[in-house]
Amino acid sequence: xxxxxxxxxxxxxxxxxxxxxxxxxxxxxxxxxxxxxxxxxxxxxxxxxxxxxxxxxxxxxxxxxxxxxxxxxxxxxxxxxxxxxxxxxxxxxxxxxxxxxxxxxxxxxxxxxxxxxxxxxxxxxxxxxxxxxxxxxxxxxxxxxxxxxxxxxxxxxxxxxxxxxxxxxxxxxxxxxxxxxxxxxxxxxxxxxxxxxxxxxxxxxxxxxxxxxxxxxxxxxxxxxxxxxxxxxxxxxxxxxxxxxxxxxxxxxxxxxxxxxxxxxxxxxxxxxxxxxxxxxxxxxxxxxxxxxxxxxxxxxxxxxxxxxxxxxxxxxxxxxxxxxxxxxxxxxxxxxxxxxxxxxxxxxxxxxxxxxxxxxxxxxxxxxxxxxxxxxxxxxxxxxxxxxxxxxxxxxxxxxxxxxxxxxxxxxxxxxxxxxxxxxxxxxxxxxxxxxx
Amino acid sequence: xxxxxxxxxxxxxxxxxxxxxxxxxxxxxxxxxxxxxxxxxxxxxxxxxxxxxxxxxxxxxxxxxxxxxxxxxxxxxxxxxxxxxxxxxxxxxxxxxxxxxxxxxxxxxxxxxxxxxxxxxxxxxxxxxxxxxxxxxxxxxxxxxxxxxxxxxxxxxxxxxxxxxxxxxxxxxxxxxxxxxxxxxxxxxxxxxxxxxxxxxxxxxxxxxxxxxxxxxxxxxxxxxxxxxxxxxxxxxxxxxxxxxxxxxxxxxxxxxxxxxxxxxxxxxxxxxxxxxxxxxxxxxxxxxxxxxxxxxxxxxxxxxxxxxxxxxxxxxxxxxxxxxxxxxxxxxxxxxxxxxxxxxxxxxxxxxxxxxxxxxxxxxxxxxxxxxxxxxxxxxxxxxxxxxxxxxxxxxxxxxxxxxxxxxxxxxxxxxxxxxxxxxxxxxxxxxxxxxx
Numbered sequence: 018x019x020x021x022x023x024x025x026x027x028x029x030x031x032x033x034x035x036x037x038x039x040x041x042x043x044x045x046x047x048x049x050x051x052x053x054x055x056x057x058x059x060x061x062x063x064x065x066x067x068x069x070x071x072x073x074x075x076x077x078x079x080x081x082x083x084x085x086x087x088x089x090x091x092x093x094x095x096x097x098x099x100x101x102x103x104x105x106x107x108x109x110x111x112x113x114x115x116x117x118x119x120x121x122x123x124x125x126x127x128x129x130x131x132x133x134x135x136x137x138x139x140x141x142x143x144x145x146x147x148x149x150x151x152x153x154x155x156x157x158x159x160x161x162x163x164x165x166x167x168x169x170x171x172x173x174x175x176x177x178x179x180x181x182x183x184x185x186x187x188x189x190x191x192x193x194x195x196x197x198x199x200x201x202x203x204x205x206x207x208x209x210x211x212x213x214x215x216x217x218x219x220x221x222x223x224x225x226x227x228x229x230x231x232x233x234x235x236x237x238x239x240x241x242x243x244x245x246x247x248x249x250x251x252x253x254x255x256x257x258x259x260x261x262x263x264x265x266x267x268x269x270x271x272x273x274x275x276x277x278x279x280x281x282x283x284x285x286x287x288x289x290x291x292x293x294x295x296x297x298x299x300x301x302x303x304x305x306x307x308x309x310x311x312x313x314x315x316x317x318x319x320x321x322x323x324x325x326x327x328x329x330x331x332x333x334x335x336x337x338x339x340x341x342x343x344x345x346x347x348x349x350x351x352x353x354x355x356x357x358x359x360x361x362x363x364x365x366x367x368x369x370x371x372x373x374x375x376x377x378x379x380x381x382x383x384x385x386x387x388x389x390x391x392x393x394x395x396x397x398x399x400x401x402x403x404x405x406x407x408x409x410x411x412x413x414x415x416x417x418x419x420x421x422x423x424x425x426x427x428x429x430x431x432x433x434x435x436x437x438x439x440x441x442x443x444x445x446x447x448x449x450x451x452x453x454x455x
Numbered sequence: 456x457x458x459x460x461x462x463x464x465x466x467x468x469x470x471x472x473x474x475x476x477x478x479x480x481x482x483x484x485x486x487x488x489x490x491x492x493x494x495x496x497x498x499x500x501x502x503x504x505x506x507x508x509x510x511x512x513x514x515x516x517x518x519x520x521x522x523x524x525x526x527x528x529x530x531x532x533x534x535x536x537x538x539x540x541x542x543x544x545x546x547x548x549x550x551x552x553x554x555x556x557x558x559x560x561x562x563x564x565x566x567x568x569x570x571x572x573x574x575x576x577x578x579x580x581x582x583x584x585x586x587x588x589x590x591x592x593x594x595x596x597x598x599x600x601x602x603x604x605x606x607x608x609x610x611x612x613x614x615x616x617x618x619x620x621x622x623x624x625x626x627x628x629x630x631x632x633x634x635x636x637x638x639x640x641x642x643x644x645x646x647x648x649x650x651x652x653x654x655x656x657x658x659x660x661x662x663x664x665x666x667x668x669x670x671x672x673x674x675x676x677x678x679x680x681x682x683x684x685x686x687x688x689x690x691x692x693x694x695x696x697x698x699x700x701x702x703x704x705x706x707x708x709x710x711x712x713x714x715x716x717x718x719x720x721x722x723x724x725x726x727x728x729x730x731x732x733x734x735x736x737x738x739x740x741x742x743x744x745x746x747x748x749x750x751x752x753x754x755x756x757x758x759x760x761x762x763x764x765x766x767x768x769x770x771x772x773x774x775x776x777x778x779x780x781x782x783x784x785x786x787x788x789x790x791x792x793x794x795x796x797x798x799x800x801x802x803x804x805x806x807x808x809x810x811x812x813x814x815x816x817x818x819x820x821x822x823x824x825x826x827x828x829x830x831x832x833x834x835x836x837x838x839x840x841x842x843x844x845x846x847x848x849x850x851x852x853x854x855x856x857x858x859x860x861x862x863x864x865x866x867x868x869x870x871x872x873x874x875x876x877x878x879x880x881x882x883x884x885x886x887x888x889x890x891x892x893x
Contacts, residue, residue, distance in 0.1 A: 029627070032628075033623070033624050033627045033628070038889075059891065062627075073891055073892075073893060075891075077892060078891060078892055079892075082889060082891065082892060084889075085887050085888075085889025086889040086890065086891055087889070088886070088887050088889060089623065089886075089887060089888055089889040089890075090619075090620050090623050090624075090886075091620065091623030091624045091626065091627045092623075092627040093627075093889070093890065093891050094891070095626065095627050095628075096627040096628050097628070098628065178789060178790045178791045178792075179785050179789055179790075181528070181790035181791075182528045182529065182784070182785060182787075182788035182789045182790045183784055183785070183788060185471070185527065185528050185529030185530075185788055185790070186471050186528075186529045186784055186787070186788040188529065188533065189467070189471045189500075189529045189530040189531075189533050189534040190470075190471070190533075190534050190535070190536065194784075213790075281735065283728070283731045283732045283734070283735040284732060284735075286728045286731065287725070287728040287729060287731075287732055289728075290721070290724045290725040290727075290728040290729075291725060291728075293721045293724065293725075294721045294722060294725055294761045294764070294765070296721070297719065297721040297722075297764075297765045297768075298761065298764035298765045298768045298774065299764075299768045299772075299773075299774045314753065314756075314757055314760065314778075314779065315752065315753015315754070315756055315757050315779070315780075315781055316753065316757060318752075318753055319752055319753050319754060319757075322752065323732045323736065326732075326735075326736035326737075327732070327735045327736045330735075330736045330737045334737075335737075336736060336737045340752075340784065341752065341753070342753075342781070342783035342784055342785070343753055343780070343781065343783070344783075344785075345780035345781070345782075345783075346620070346621055346624055346632075346778065346780055347617050347620060347621070347780070347782075347785070349624070350620035350621060350623055350624040351616060351617055351620045352616045352617075352619035352620045352623070352651075352885075352886040352888065353616045353619075353792065353885070353886035354616075354791065354792070447790075447791070448526070448527075448528075448790040448791035449523050449526050449527060450523075450527055450790065451476075451520060451522075451523025451524040451525070451526060451527040451531070452524065452527075452531065453497065453511055453513075453516060453520065453524055453531050453532065454511075454515060454516055454517075454520060455511060
């Protein structure tokens, strides 16, 4: 099929990453090679910009600007957390028709794949020839079909380097240190903390993932064990840490019940007081996709540190050095911590999407699969948009990919060597971790 | 005066930095050149290791190990927060005499300078020939006499890169973002967030320093103004944010009174609940030097975000996107974010201390001063230990160096261009921050 002639719109959506601009520049650089593509328009703030008809002319950017933007963290076009409704999609097509847009590339995570899926579905229904491609990006690495997602490698590198530092810090001034890592549903990024281990005894010594559930008692006992043995403990905890009903700890009745049994009423009062703040500020915060806000607050880390402080004091009458950090937005946007593999693949995925489209494919999501043996090799392939977006999935089928059982140890407090082997090439080179000979 | 022949002990103390091991390796490499220095011993965990007679033989380390350790964040010998008492110092001299230790190098911040000062004073009283040198290190940059401290440049680079990323993130998904930065008494590190500004409109748009005091009302109004004008606001706040009585906000009665007046009782309840957690865990936490623990908790950032959430909701009935991060321990120990200038100077300060000692100086603190004009040039010099440690200072004279008035804007919500010019060379190269042409 001959390539359709018309204009191109590219947008970025969802939480930024260190390499989402690499994918954008990959789209633009490839589009510039093809005569069937006329205007190359960047929609500001994703579909919100389409609806506002707020476009940047990407043909006007110099080659140097494009390279600078590619090397810059976060979304150069701006991003959004907007889920288009039926009437929004109608307006989008009106705008696309008026501008003769025939190529739409949406760089984003699973929510963005869903948006692209909805737009594609309506395009088909309206028999409007529109190539709709999703270029995966997410630090969470929880997209379906693909081996891994652009954005994950750099975020994992940041997490590994943060844990290398926190482990060295915890060696120098021993105590219990808890770090809360991003990842609502899937533990890939929390698991990447394991890549910080280089020398014997290195932390993290405990890793808690959202794929498993934890009671307060077993969480405390595990850390107490490690601390008793090593005189220090570095703990990686996913922000999605949940109880056996699947509720995150800060909103868990089971956790409250346990805290009561453990004589930690002060913490229940604190949790209640935390909840009442939201009421004063206009009620609980859910994003446009109905997800609870877990990032952008240190509450979970502070809760965990407080639980352990009280627990250790109850047990020993002593107060070990206890600190907690929430790694925060630096995980997705810290400037200057990019995996070279991730940057290259993100660029390649944008280019691959354009090539697929001009070669006649009407829709898809650009995924990665490993090829060959002996070292790390990966290639892109086009998956059906529906398989990634989950737009047609029956109710109850997950639209994201959790870590597989074989990647988590049976005691649920660590990852397996298989995970480390899988993840290592995605992070690229890590800093040296020298130690003195005793 | 001929160099004293004997053994050398080197230790590291206080909070680690990205380059404290550079200073250690500087000491060792220089010591290896001088025949008057016999054993080169590393005390594990600073003076605690001296008291335990827990030493590492640093002559045994290979050249490669030393280079690897130098390139590694945090304190390779381990650190401590221990302030030696009279009887500890007596024991230290007993141990030093027994081991014929004649050179003692202590790499640390102002608390460590004080420890070195006490040991030096007792050595003089006991007429024991001991060269005592302090090698400054602190991310806080708050030591007296020196132009700047090894450790600051790398921490400032981390802060600047974090803010570059958070600014790009805040551009992509606009809202109010608050970042809490380390620095108990001095705002140098918080001020370094200004180095993240590259393009017009870049944040941080508001910088709050511990050298000034702030009311809740003026803090909220300032951020509201910025947000109204720019539709986004990135805010840098020192963990030492205080009221006009000098009390940090989390422990401030004035802040509570204001919160009450502003109808934010939910926050007072939350502050009370937070305080009661400490009681359950054995009481309020002060370190060995009597300082309140400000780091290792997200409480201040969460308080500020909550204040603004309620304030903006009261004012507008809307809920802007509001997030807060506490930059945390990554500021001092993140692996792989080192200023090359800082690394070089940290190494040089260790070497300079040894040279001063073998050349006959009995004590000192190695400081930096800028030389010449046209570009950045710095040299080391020996300051009197007493002038840095403050060991003989009259009561009430500060033992640390706050930011000078000329470095802070008169509206107290920003730093001056003079600060930026002073700081820029210390951070070394920063990542590119490319933006698309509209």
